[in-house]
Amino acid sequence: MYRYDTDLEFLKYCSNEDLDLLVTYLIKDKDGNPRLTEELTYTDEYKLYSPNHKMYWQLIAAELQCFGANTFATLFRGGKGVLYKELLMDVCNKLKVNYNKNSSTEIIEMNLIMKILTDSIENMDSQQIKDIIKELKLKTTNYSKEALLAALQFAIKIGGFQSYEIAVIVANAVAKQLLKRGLSFTANATLTRAISIFAGPIGWIITGAWTLIDIGGPAYRVTIPSVVQVAYMRLKNKAQ
Template structure:
């Protein structure tokens, strides 16, 4: 029964996943279940329920409750050990992941802000390992209202912190790196978005740098192999939910805008 599934008050996360594109939720299923192969800390009936929903590309409220509870259990495992039975709220998972990747957050900092800091840290570590040409190529994927940001990670970092398109691009690249590690380069339905939007960056030399950083942050325990990429994907889902696609030019624009920033067309509110 749904009423029996305790998700530690994460009703906001539940609603966000209810509203999400199923293809994006499928990515979470793959990270949680190790692409359907299963994990030591996950019961077989849970894996089967998630895989069944994935095949149908339909996620009921009950399945999403189950998914959140499993993520919370993996979060609890990262704090103590692999067999901890009690889950932890998503905010604690994000704070733990941020600390794990070497970032810092403030007390009572909003979850969305911590998610963006995780993206910043993963990409900044990869940036330091790129050549000058790779940095230039990487920078082309990030723009603000006036155009390309230029070869400057400080400008990219500032754009990510504002959320929206730059944060979505960062999350796509990071998710692609995790998928490359976890799935041997074979993309799930959701992560195939990376191939369409950032294939050259995700699977060229830049992708190698990102994958190296992703691996360094996930190989310490099975729990972090789940929580780190799941936080990245949830950050993507959250930022994507703040945008609307312009019906005229198909450029993503903040939902709070009355007009498209690219072509000036009016947006339905």
């Protein structure tokens, strides 16, 4: 059952293409097989309207809330789940993201996005660093990892369309790695090249650190990519 959540109400305005990736995270495991713990596909609405996910966005939100509840011993799968922000902070804690719990949901989501970027940049060589700075037209003349991180943090801080592009890079890399398909969006040549450069390093982060996390808490294989997708969808909705 959906628990009213101001941080998820925007899902009603999202496209079926974006919702489909979120749904896939919720109902399929890493091998593409149905998840044993999911309940969404058993609902009448899913059976009647899928893949027109907009018709039952509240059930999608409820499924996400319940997967978040799986990580808390005091809540049961059959009832209402946790609010999205609580789920988001749980994911951030697991990935060791630095954030202020009193910040807005969008800011905490961008802290998560920045953490993934930071970890991936550690795996980049000097040429990749230089290419990213040039492709994204970041304001720095120093082609070091530290300079790239500072420039990305500045871009995220001022917000706007560049924040959306950064979220696209991360969400697309996660989808490519876990689902073998990316986002449905129209990208300019610059963004396409940046996506290509980040794909490998972010992929290494996902297959390495996230796999270890999954051993200790299977629900995180659902909640981590789902939160990344929601963060991207929120910025896209805002940009539109």
